[in-house]
């Protein structure tokens with residue numbers, strides 16, 4: 001498509017009049033510009049760069065996207081006769097507009113849409129200087145003084161501060177400056193200690209959370225530079241980069257869609273709209289910070305860092321880490337309650353003692369009545385009353401458990417630090433304590449219990465088993481070429497062959513990588529296979545469908561549809577297979593053979609994927625872009641090409657970790673999207689299931705059975721489920737809901753976008769740090785940085801230690817407080833003196849856990 005600079009005004013032409021705004025340093029669209037032109041302004045690097053322009057531009061762009069259809073339609077609907085004709089033209093132009101727009105932009109940004117920008121450092125540096133880097137200034141957290149100021153604002157401490165002041169005054173008054181300050185001074189010192197320690201602990205926590213957020217934001221992503229996929233930090237992204245988007249990713253910068261299939265974006269973080277927004281040629285603008293809810297695509301980065309709306313938002317908010325955990329809230333309540341009780345008791349004692357004093361019921365050390373009306377001097381009375389008040393103050397001080405809230409804060413901070421050291425990134429402090437009471441863990445299989453390092457170890461192609469699996473010598477060329485075509489085109493992965501003859505680099509999801517590298521060993525030339533046909537439509541793999549497909553048109557105009565997905569499901573849609581002579585044969589008699597092969601592999605814990613294809617009439621392929629985008633690829637009447645068994649070994653350490661859980665009374669359940677047989681085999685391998693266990697329903701269950709149950713039955717079944725296979729994302733959610741209803745405290749681990757609802761619903765959601773998608777992490781309370789199930793167990797352990805520590809401290813604190821209170825009250829009423837004074841009790845109260 002050439003640059004249509006000479007096309008002149010065209011009716012209904014989308015406002016793709018991209019003009020490079022030299023002042024703003026980026027491209028903008030002129031809304032009511034009827035001329036469609038892509039002007040060629042100076043290159044992107046001789047442009048000055050201003051900050052707010054991108055947002056303006058973005059807004060204008062959004063409007064522009066609306067203009068693409070709405071306003072134009074109004075202008076031209078007046079002439080009804082020509083309407084149909086124009087609509088046709090419009091549709092055609094719209095289809096091309098995207099290409100023009102992206103081409104124009106990529107031209108301006110000196111980006112190759114297929115290969116990305118070059119890997120040359122100076123080029124990247126130039127881009128960074130011209131457009132900024134993809135970072136934004138952090139808003140500073142609260143200062144230490146702020147924490148200090150907040151630390152004393154607590155009812156128990158206020159009571160103590162007042163008591164300290166009263167005690168100081170009374171003490172000095174009765175015993176003189178030299179000895180009278182002891183009581184008041186020691187209370188003040190205890191209060192001071194509590195305030196400082198609380199502030200220091202809170203401050204450290206806030207700094208820690210800030211660092212965590214920093215770490216969380218530093219997302220690693222794969223981008224295309226110089227024709228190869230490379231892994232970079234999100235902060236290293238520059239304008240002009242080509243970034244592939246997959247389900248679950250976060251849009252890393254502002255940009256425009258280059259190409260995509262079924263791409264749905266969750267823009268709720270920016271717009272508050274919970275509906276997913278479909279992105280295609282008509283709405284190609286991608287906003288930084290939003291999440292990919294479904295589909296795949298490729299974007300061209302046009303704005304980074306502070307020049308995006310997301311960047312501005314991030315720079316203007318500071319994460320609030322001041323939330324109190326439920327345990328903190330509860331214990332604060334307890335402390336306040338005890339404080340109030342102490343206050344009430346002290347007041348009653350005060351009243352009783354004063355009444356007894358004035359009614360002549362008290363005696364001094366010599367056994368004389370203290371107060372005789374008309375005889376006792378005023379100064380004597382004042383002295384005696386001060387003594388009584390001192391007793392009351394001491395009772396208050398003794399009763400207030402000022403160390404209690406502090407104990408929780410410190411224990412939580414301690415556990416959190418320990419969890420961090422054990423590779424668990426705590427996003428919500430409350431998760432630390434909730435984790436301690438978890439009664440069950442629902443874990444997914446792939447990546448958590450297994451290593452997620454997949455290799456094809458068995459393969460059936462044509463009618464026979466390949467032994468070794470990458471021996472293609474006995475394969476008929478029809479099978480080989482169909483396989484090559486299907487695998488190369490039907491993938492979200494990539495194969496890069498370095499020019500120097502080094503090892504090929506394969507990127508993509510672990511499953512994709514395994515299949516691609518298998519195909520490479522079978523002799524597939526990725527680039528060649530891809531160039532022999534063009535992709536018409538893609539149905540990206542997702543966990544609901546458990547298969548992914550692609551429609552391609554060969555250079556000789558033949559159309560083929562390739563599918564790849566969960567083996568037994570794809571096999572069900574197959575009616576034919578290719579035999580050893582390259583002939584398509586009906587599958588009927590052989591179906592059992594293939595079924596047996598799948599069961600066999602699954603029983604040996606292999607993940608099975610089937611590859612199949614079918615031919616399609618060129619005539620029945622949707623003609624225009626719009627209906628092509630909505631084309632539902634036929635899934636039936638397939639020809640089976642191959643079934644592969646992929647090994648994904650159990651993590652070392654998982655078996656022990658599961659054992660620890662079981663011994664600690666935490667039930668481990670496996671919920672996986674994989675084949676039930678594979679799931680069972682892995683469950684046996686890592687000790688979730690014992691060979692002696694009953695492996696029938698409902699212990700081992702398929703997702704489809706569970707989802708059909710009534711709500712009540714689900715609750716019954718859920719308790720017994722140990723392994724759930726072939727589950728849909730929603731099944732996991734149903735299980736968590738059922739378990740919670742049954743009274744369990746549920747922890748869920750997950751990595752995929754499909755796990756997000758369950759992670760959110762769980763009492764504690766744990767997302768995987770390496771394989772986990774951004775969506776999963778966003779919905780989790782804790783991120784397991786090394787993806788290892790053993791780390792999950794460590795989190796449980798530290799969570800429990802929070803409870804154990806606090807329990808011990810409460811026992812200690814309450815014993816001291818209640819005992820001291822009772823002794824002092826009884827003694828003060830009976831003898832008019834307190835045996836335990838503030839110095840004694842305060843010093844024990846600030847004993848720190």
Ligand SMILES: Nc1ncnc2c1ncn2[C@@H]1O[C@H](COP(=O)(O)OP(=O)(O)OP(=O)(O)O)[C@@H](O)[C@H]1O
Nearest residue numbers: 444445446511541543564565566608672673674675
């Ligand atoms: N890229 C892919 N292309 C085609 N089929 C795939 C692909 N990835 C996985 N599969 C098939 O889909 C099945 C289930 O995938 P799904 O995403 O639901 O589970 P998972 O998330 O990988 O597993 P788990 O739930 O244990 O983490 C797999 O058993 C496999 O057969």
Ligand SMILES: [Ca+2]
Nearest residue numbers: 444446751752
């Ligand atoms: Ca998963």
